[in-house]
Amino acid sequence: MYLITGVAGFIGFHLALRLLKQNKKVVGVDNLNAYYSVKFKEERLKLLKKNKNFEFLKIDLSKKNHLKKLKKYAFKIDKIIHLAGQAGVRYSIKNPTTYILNNPYAYLNLLEYFKNSKKLRLILYASSSSVFGDVLDKKNINKPISVYAVSKLSMEQISYVYSNMYKMKIIGMRFFTVYGSWGRPDMSLYKFTKNIINNRKIDVFNFGNHLRSFTHINDIVDNLIKLINKFKNHKSSLNRVISIGNPKTVKLMKLIQHIEKNIGKKAKKNFLPLQKGDVKITKANVLKEIKDFNFKFNVEIEKGVKKFVKWYIDKNY
Numbered sequence: 001m002y003l004i005t006g007v008a009g010f011i012g013f014h015l016a017l018r019l020l021k022q023n024k025k026v027v028g029v030d031n032l033n034a035y036y037s038v039k040f041k042e043e044r045l046k047l048l049k050k051n052k053n054f055e056f057l058k059i060d061l062s063k064k065n066h067l068k069k070l071k072k073y074a075f076k077i078d079k080i081i082h083l084a085g086q087a088g089v090r091y092s093i094k095n096p097t098t099y100i101l102n103n104p105y106a107y108l109n110l111l112e113y114f115k116n117s118k119k120l121r122l123i124l125y126a127s128s129s130s131v132f133g134d135v136l137d138k139k140n141i142n143k144p145i146s147v148y149a150v151s152k153l154s155m156e157q158i159s160y161v162y163s164n165m166y167k168m169k170i171i172g173m174r175f176f177t178v179y180g181s182w183g184r185p186d187m188s189l190y191k192f193t194k195n196i197i198n199n200r201k202i203d204v205f206n207f208g209n210h211l212r213s214f215t216h217i218n219d220i221v222d223n224l225i226k227l228i229n230k231f232k233n234h235k236s237s238l239n240r241v242i243s244i245g246n247p248k249t250v251k252l253m254k255l256i257q258h259i260e261k262n263i264g265k266k267a268k269k270n271f272l273p274l275q276k277g278d279v280k281i282t283k284a285n286v287l288k289e290i291k292d293f294n295f296k297f298n299v300e301i302e303k304g305v306k307k308f309v310k311w312y313i314d315k316n317y
């Protein structure tokens, strides 16, 4: 049985959908926090609840006593995909505490709860490309430029301890800007699409010069399934951190052009300087991951944006 945390969130929802389609049993947890629309999260959950192999538990992982609600399932769970957490770099400037509480602290509670499980084979958890800070050199990641990045780096360090101390197999996934249908309303693609459709100005930070490894959710889920299948079986002590991101980078202005083209309307742009905490470039180096796990990144940005805009318009938001 799979445990997916953050199952009402963007990535958790898509992964759960895929696993349920494969007839797997999934127990999903989420605290349904109000970082963005709770209604939107509930809509995702509604779709998941249509499947009889899905169970949902409202649990706040930052509250230790909430984990007791997992008791009924704990001895059945052999794979945990931990995607719950506080996402977003910009929000961490004004709200640093929530990042420490919902990222390393909540994660520690989860590890403590499962550390002696005889059934558990694998934990995958969400880290972030933000751990690279403003450096592209993979070796030089100890220069975070936001509390968000610090919160993810500490999760990576905690994993190292637990994998050694309790012989756990733990793999961190540094996601690079994930986008697609049911995507997060606080992210650029969603915000730009919404504002362009509604004739509102869009804020274009760093004067549109950001470069991002935009990665489509379908590629994320495909590659996650490959990881799970590779590591799901035996129990062992393993700590590894990998990158999951499309190695092709796209300029923010190019993303905007694709959205404009699909909506059929020009954006009113409000050009702004670089925001504190934002990295200028993310570029996924996944050569090792492609070799080790046969990762593939098939969805080109043109196609991905087209699909997203269609989904957004069809949803009639």
Ligand SMILES: NC(=O)c1ccc[n+]([C@@H]2O[C@H](COP(=O)([O-])OP(=O)(O)OC[C@H]3O[C@@H](n4cnc5c(N)ncnc54)[C@H](O)[C@@H]3O)[C@@H](O)[C@H]2O)c1
Pocket: 005, 006, 007, 008, 009, 010, 011, 012, 029, 030, 031, 032, 033, 041, 059, 060, 061, 062, 083, 084, 085, 086, 087, 088, 101, 102, 106, 126, 127, 128, 129, 174, 175, 176, 177, 178, 179, 184
């Ligand atoms: N989407 C991306 O581009 C991206 C990039 C890098 C890293 N990540 C990381 O991947 C993970 C999933 O991202 P997402 O885009 O799906 O975000 P999301 O905000 O859509 O999903 C996270 C979910 O976790 C839940 N949650 C938060 N704190 C919780 C707690 N204490 N207990 C239980 N549930 C809690 C939220 O209610 C939310 O539904 C996050 O950890 C995020 O930081 C995402």
